[in-house]
Amino acid sequence: MSLTTATHTSPDNVKQLQEQKLQALLRHLNLHSPFYKELFNKHGIDIGAVKTLKDLTNLPTTTKEDLQQRNDDFLCVPKSQIIEYASTSGTLGSPVTIALTDNDLNRLTLNEYNSFLCADGSAEDTYQLMLTLDRQFMAGIAYYSGLRKLGAGIIRLGPGVPSLQLETILRLKPTAIVAVPSFILKLIQAAKDAGIDLNKTSVKKAVCIGENIRNTDFSLSILGRKITENWNIKLFSTYASTEMQTAFTECSAGQGGHLQPELVIVELLDENNQPVVAGKPGEVTITTLGVEGMPLLRYKTGDICQFEDEPCACGRTSLRLSPIIGRKKQMIKFKGTTLYPPALFDLLNEMDEVLDFVVEVYSNEIGMDEVLLHLVPADDSKACDNKIRAYLQARLRVSPHVNYILADEIKKIQFPEASRKAIKFIDRRA
CATH class of the missing domain: 3.30.300.30 (ANL, C-terminal domain)
Structure with missing residues (x-):
């Protein structure tokens, strides 16, 4: 089953697929993860008894502090198998290093390939990347590799410098940009100052990263409205983190970021680590599927979101996440x-x-x-x-x-x- 098929398939088939991958993950952790082997022993966990998604609630959660304090103990492969080292930005404390194998990089590529497809991307597009592409930033390599798999054109310009971004748009005529929304506002102001009409340029859509462009009811936020009032482009919101190595990306319906069920299990938990119902805020808690190097089980991201589980207008049946309401520690x-x-x-x-x-x-x-x-x-x-x-x-x-x-x-x-x-x-x- 391909990922694009998985997001359109029935909830029962998705559940069966995720449970198979969950059992494989538990075996992998029990064999190779110093941290999780110790955790399972400490709590008397019999991984053979975890057969369904509901059984997940019987397992302890993992926190950001665990990763920060015992980073190396999460590694499940010899260092000789590590191809790429990425790190978190350290917004909530010291940065965490995430090690990726060759298979993990392929999984990351597939994740962004599906994300760009979800956001109406195609091989006919050319994307101008207005984001950090080095400094161990996972998103930079993820977008680049996903677009390569898509067959789209790529302009690796990096962050900042509105004048250079505008000159490149006029010269190379990208159809899409990937950028932080507040920087798009700066680009709009720079275009006005230079007498450039952005609505007459080739850019028709923007994949927005790192900041909310929508409210929890999926209407455009102030930031989203300021962009679209000045530039007639289609905005696509995304939510991701280095630790989950997966993205939740909007489709053209703009009703939340779609779960990629072959890559991650997501729970939204209340203060007592119990699942919340659709439409209620909870902490995004993820279990990675198919990760070799540093897989995570019930990892609490610290991000507070809501979810919707009704089928989307685009035909996808996968769960959708709202924009981040806030970070628990913030x-x-x-x-x-x-x-x-x-x-x-x-x-x-x-x-x-x-x-x-x-x-x-x-x-x-x-x-x-x-x-x-x-x-x-x-x-x-x-x-x-x-x-x-x-x-x-x-x-x-x-x-x-x-x-x-x-x-x-x-x-x-x-x-x-x-x-x-x-x-x-x-x-x-x-």
């Missing part, structure tokens, strides 16, 4: 209000008076959360300041601290040395 309790960074990002993106931002949270002298917004204002007038503060008060019902800085200064905060993507949230809490 939840902010501020003056009695619960906030997640993505909601703050949406609010700040909505304001014409704010050109760029970084959200910082820290602990005050009594251990409570405080929020400091580093903002680049549209101008340094008192009227602009009053509008920003009034808007924040009206929308949040609480007043965060505000620090106005210059564009050059905020770039230094967003892009510290060796950073491969813009940092919009800084957590300085103890």
Whole structure:
């Protein structure tokens, strides 16, 4: 069964397929994983008794801290079989290294091949890659290899430099781009400044990475609307992580990222590690299928999402994930209000008076959360300041601290040395 077939097949057939792969994974972990062998022994787990997806709830979960503290103990192959080393960005603590075998790289290629097919990609397309392609960034090699399998044209331009991106669009005429949504906004502004009409260019669609372009009801977020109001292109949202080595990508219906059932089992769990029902928030917890080097079992990503399990208008029957509501560890309790960074990002993106931002949270002298917004204002007038503060008060019902800085200064905060993507949230809490 091919992956594209698997996403359209009946839930019963998908369940049977996943259970077969789950049993193979458990045997692989029990034989080759120092971490999971120890975990199974500690909890008295009989892997032979785990036969169905429901039996997964009898197994302990794995956390980011486990990976950070015992990274090497997750390796299931001799180092001689490792072809590629990727690493996480370290957003929630120290980076984690993920080692991939040749088969893992092929699986990664298949994952992105299916993702681009889902996002209306074809061999007739040419994609301009506006993202980091080195620095152990798994997404860079994943997009490149997936597009090669698709047979599409590839322009490896890398991140940033709007003027070069625009010049390349005009010269090489890509039909699609892969980019961070907030950078697409910068590209739009640079085009306006240069007198370039983006709607007359060859680009017709954008695969958006790293930031939400939709709300949890799948309507376009402020960021998504700002892009499409200025550039008539089709947006496709994606959700992925280095650890899962798999992506959830939207189809043209724009109703959530589709599960690739041959590659991963996904659970959304509540605070008691019990599955939530469709439409309720839960922590995305994944079990990788077909991974040799560093497979994971019930790995809690820290990302809070919802899921839908009704068949999609595109004909796929696979589960669909909502945009990230927030990261569990990034939840902010501020003056009695619960906030997640993505909601703050949406609010700040909505304001014409704010050109760029970084959200910082820290602990005050009594251990409570405080929020400091580093903002680049549209101008340094008192009227602009009053509008920003009034808007924040009206929308949040609480007043965060505000620090106005210059564009050059905020770039230094967003892009510290060796950073491969813009940092919009800084957590300085103890």
